[in-house]
Amino acid sequence: MTRFEPNLRIPGPTPLPPSVREAGARQMINHRGTDFSALLGRIQLGMRPFFGTTGDIAILSCAGTGGLEAAIVNTLSPGDAVLGVSIGAFGDRFASIAEAYGAKVDRMAAEWGWAAAPDEVRERLGRGEYRAVLLTHNETSTGVMNRIPELAATIREASPGSLILVDSVSALGAVPFELDAWGIDLVVTGSQKAWMAAPGMAMIAASERGWAAMERAKMPRYYLDLRRHRASLANGETPWTPAIAVAFQVDEGVRLMNEEGKAAVFARHAACAAATRAGLEGLGFELFADAADRSLTVTAAKIPEGFEWKPFNTELKARGLVVAGGQGKLTGKVFRVGHLGAVSVDDILGAMATLEEVSIQFGRDVVPGHAVEAAERAAVAAHGAGAAAG
């Protein structure tokens, strides 16, 4: 059966809403003029509630990984002791970047599929002094979401002098984040995740302590120098030519998010996550992540022993469903369904329908309609809860 547009269910890039697509087609403007500075101002204002900050948000033209590098090189000096709390491939990457620039990184690695335990973090902080602790908010490789407020409170208490640097590339905007209230020193997110725009921009906010650390940090930097970004921001500019078309899209994405409202955005993500989990379980897949800390933006399911994933996935693609495979050591062991950004429960139901059809084709034991029913029921239950909480 033909589907007229692929159902892009990877954890970023996420699909673009129609008005965001149109924004990507706009003619270029002078990035040193009033139209661009107005746009930059709108992005600032529109993003602040989602970051939970009243401070500046630097807009960098790079991927999320560039944003993680900016987090490291702007706040640290070679030789600094850093605790890299990793629960998967992106936590490992964050730590590797710090090492590439000469930090002394101790790694605290959770078993993949599990969140970081605050008690273990406390214990590690008791063993040494760390200039910074690196945290992953949402681990895209495993589908696990760390409890950032609890972890941050633990770090603040156990090691008040440590900077808390958070990779929230695939979470911020889709779930609550409160930079100021939680005492986070720096957070990174990316345009192609919750923000519903094309990839190419990383957004970074910092606490006053975070900004102050940048004045002392000695790691070399130029393109990603956040001090330059902050200084330019005061003039409604970026220090280097920005990815203008991506900025047009981010501007529109943020407008849509504010129009929808923060609580409604979060409730929609919670409903889509619940629907995805219920649907995949209804199809007989076992979820990879520990039930207590499953991600609200991406779900990983185990590929059963002996299951031929490659031809199965080829057929999914042929029917218009694009999911992600496993990353790093999970390659061939899990597949991942993204549910962040411009996603509605309809998209999840459609994904489950395609998975069901292909499962039947491949002789898996599924009951037609069951997964879709389970997904929709979970969505209604979650959305009711989310709407009440909002």
Next chain:
Amino acid sequence: MTRFEPNLRIPGPTPLPPSVREAGARQMINHRGTDFSALLGRIQLGMRPFFGTTGDIAILSCAGTGGLEAAIVNTLSPGDAVLGVSIGAFGDRFASIAEAYGAKVDRMAAEWGWAAAPDEVRERLGRGEYRAVLLTHNETSTGVMNRIPELAATIREASPGSLILVDSVSALGAVPFELDAWGIDLVVTGSQKAWMAAPGMAMIAASERGWAAMERAKMPRYYLDLRRHRASLANGETPWTPAIAVAFQVDEGVRLMNEEGKAAVFARHAACAAATRAGLEGLGFELFADAADRSLTVTAAKIPEGFEWKPFNTELKARGLVVAGGQGKLTGKVFRVGHLGAVSVDDILGAMATLEEVSIQFGRDVVPGHAVEAAERAAVAAHGAGAAAG
């Protein structure tokens, strides 16, 4: 008089052709899939003739300045002696990046408005040993274009061991470039210049010697690590999520350039440059750059003593003409007209008409129609020459 679309005559971002705009509105795709790898392959093939290389071209998601940083950090080690040949603001920036990462940079600065003299470069190379020489192909701040083949030959002869790193951000694609034949070790260009796409991508090619240098270089790097880019390229991927929408546009821009043909693209740029110079002189403006080395992609004109540039420029903008002011120490001293990328002689004639109208409004002594006539005559003369050469 209303103009229905601004005439964006700054030296980047350059205007997008209609089909490039449409490409910017495409729906996202999986950057780890076959559609994206095919796109990356097309960009490679389409760009190689313009780079004058048969080797790999790394596609980075960043501004041109990020590309310059990649050139430095991938080929050099802290403490390396570098000769920074600067003829303006961008040459200064290239040298500053090298300094930020610990290179020992000797600066050879030409007076702004002049090209780098091969004899002076030879003389400087005789005084010390340099791991690398930094060159600017087109200096956007002054409207001067260096003679890269002559400079490269001089360096090769006087200091065979020095790497030749070239900033051709605002030239490559618009004018001849022959990485392999000229013995250039690394060159950087940017999507928003000759390539007719939005900003957000830097493209880098290197010689075998350049790639080999990357194995020994000790400057810290991660996001801009060209070794990772080259390794991913072999799998039809980029190491980090690429700026997909910009890649869609670059793909279409390169297609248009190859459809037009290299010689025709160069002839068009030569004609637009000739028209701009003749038109501005016809309006009574003195050109800033030395006549022997005027840029083929951007022209700088002096703001006459006592001339009120700000209200004049405000009126230009009100009438839909967007030009660039001076940069760095030329702020308030020159204005610049960009003529690269998707530019035709019509656009230049239109720009001259607007400049003429506003000149009359401001009481400047101009003869109606004279500048436009001079511009068109120069374009025809240059284009004839360019077409014959092509």
